[in-house]
Amino acid sequence: MTETLSTLPPTHTGDESLAVRIAKSVSVVDDGALHSLDEFHDWFTARGQRTAHVERVPLDELTGWSSDPVTGNIGHDSGKFFSVQGLSVELPGAPVPAWAQPIINQPEIGILGILIKEFNGVLHCLMQAKLEPGNRNGLQLSPTVQATRSNYTRVHQGNPVPYVGYFQDTSANRVITDALQSEQGSWFYQKRNRNMVVETEAEIEQHEAFMWLTIGQLHRLLAIDDLINMDTRTVLSCLPFSGAQLAEQLPGTGGDLRMPILRSCSEDQGSLHTTGDLLSWITDARTRNEVRTRLTPLRDVAGWRRTPDAITHDTGRFFDVMAVRIETDGDREVRQWTQPMIAPAGIGIVAFLVKRIDGVLHVLAHARVEPGYLDVVELSPTVMCTPGNYEGLPAAARPPFLGEVLSARPEQVRFETILSEEGGRFYHAQNRYIIVESDIDVAPELASEYRWMALHQMVGLLRHSHYVNVQARSLIACLHSLSGAQGRN
Missing domain, CATH: 3.90.79.40 (EvaA sugar 2,3-dehydratase subunit)
Known part of the structure; x- marks a missing residue:
């Protein structure tokens, strides 16, 4: 198969000098660098x-987070950061045309x-x-x-x-x-x-x-x-x-x-x-x-189950929604906290x-x-x-x-x-x-x-x-x- 390249005049010529400066930095590894x-x-x-120190904890031990008693959605008490909700998906004509899953909404x-x-x-x-x-x-x-x-x-x-x-x-x-x-x-x-x-x-x-x-x-x-x-x-x-x-x-x-x-x-x-x-x-x-998507209550997501430790798919595939407790002496803005996380399989x-x-x-x-x-x-x-x-x-x-x-x-x-x-x-x-x-x-x-x-x-x-x-x-x-x-x- 013969392939012919299409060429057009440059459309943003003002950036060439910047591209060269970037390329020069790409070429410098030790000589010319501030630090080796x-x-x-x-x-x-x-x-x-x-x-x-990061340890998995039961979902009910999240501090500053709570599960809504009606929807099951997991959210921060401030209403900020992010929440874990359900998502209903329809993709007509796809090999898997419909499914539901947990998802992070931020x-x-x-x-x-x-x-x-x-x-x-x-x-x-x-x-x-x-x-x-x-x-x-x-x-x-x-x-x-x-x-x-x-x-x-x-x-x-x-x-x-x-x-x-x-x-x-x-x-x-x-x-x-x-x-x-x-x-x-x-x-x-x-x-x-x-x-x-x-x-x-x-x-x-x-x-x-x-x-x-x-x-x-x-x-x-x-x-x-x-x-x-x-x-x-x-x-x-x-x-x-x-x-x-x-x-x-x-x-x-x-x-x-x-x-x-x-x-x-x-x-x-x-x-x-x-x-x-x-x-x-x-x-x-x-x-x-x-593609049709709709946010849904987390407790209504079909094919997923909630245990004390995680929300997981019935097959054990895809990912889990779990919780961690973190303590650090590093340069974080906060030294201790808990939060939900997604853990892929x-x-x-x-x-x-x-x-x-x-x-x-x-x-x-x-x-x-x-x-x-x-x-x-x-x-x-x-x-x-x-x-x-x-x-x-x-x-x-x-x-x-x-x-x-x-x-x-x-x-x-x-x-x-x-x-x-x-x-x-x-x-x-x-x-x-x-x-x-x-x-x-x-x-x-x-x-x-x-x-x-x-x-x-x-x-x-x-x-x-x-x-x-x-x-x-x-x-x-x-x-x-x-x-x-x-x-x-």
Whole structure:
């Protein structure tokens, strides 16, 4: 099959210098950085000596939370933070056309923000070593600010959130990116956070729980299991790392995917489909898929049962709603609390198939329907599932391309690591993030759901809200990590 790339004149040429500055930071790992990676690991290990004791407790032992006697919904006594409710879903024509489930309803919008600043001509990101109750390993690297509205308005009467003012009032600084982005559409009901990157030239008083790191250093750390948290990954993906002639301006050396990725980030290098065609495809998917959702009382969710310890599916698959008690001596706004959490069943797989088309790397994106999305469909990775959840379901429900990912030869696997999902709501939620190079073609019967896309097209959509889901954003950050001069082969 012959594939011809479409090329159009650049549409946002004012960002090329910023893209080059970002790419320069991507290429700096030790020389030119404020701190070496050895210094980072020493600091991070020292921060990890601060403890967090997390234990599962019965649902009835939640303090400051209560179950509504009529609906069974679990909510905070303040009416803030979030609640756990039921959701009824109808998806006509799907392999599973209807179901009910518990879901987290958190209508308030939080801030996920990274503050950046130049040191020695290189952009650095102010990162936080943060304990989250759901992290299997406790401490992970988070953005400068990771806070719900209830947190930064101090509903819990705890300590102020450090540096949040840079994201609430940006008038004295430069906003690099600012967009509302969704979170997990299978566990959250229409949840969104404000993803922000703000550049400052001000002198910053640095807290001991924070460290300045280059983007290249963050990319290196992405290869380590459970170190870079989900909120950092989603904000990193929103950096406008695209621009005309990016590949020519930063030729460099490194892994053999580096140049195909840089070409993919350069909109003048072309793409299999025009951005206009892709927008039409997404709109068609949103129009074609009829999804009916309705929040319901938690006690009425069919197929789920409540025990003293958890709300669980009758099959034991999918996830549990459980409760934890947390005590920490770390740098949290509050040192002791209890809360409900979602605990998924098993480690999931999140994978992009990638393909070089005329020297330009493309990712195979899926127009995916999830019940919690605000706008029906968002672009997801090629494969996104927990394989064990499909036992007992119709064969048609098994994700396409899962076999290609699971059977990939070692030389096809260009990136693989285990990364955690958001540890503030999810308990030990981990996925294998995988990038597999393939020459596969999309079968005609799947063409309405899957498209090959260049990275600059993904980055362009991330300037806007509700186009690219949180798992795809994590994988975009992982793909960008392969573009540095010190990249992995």
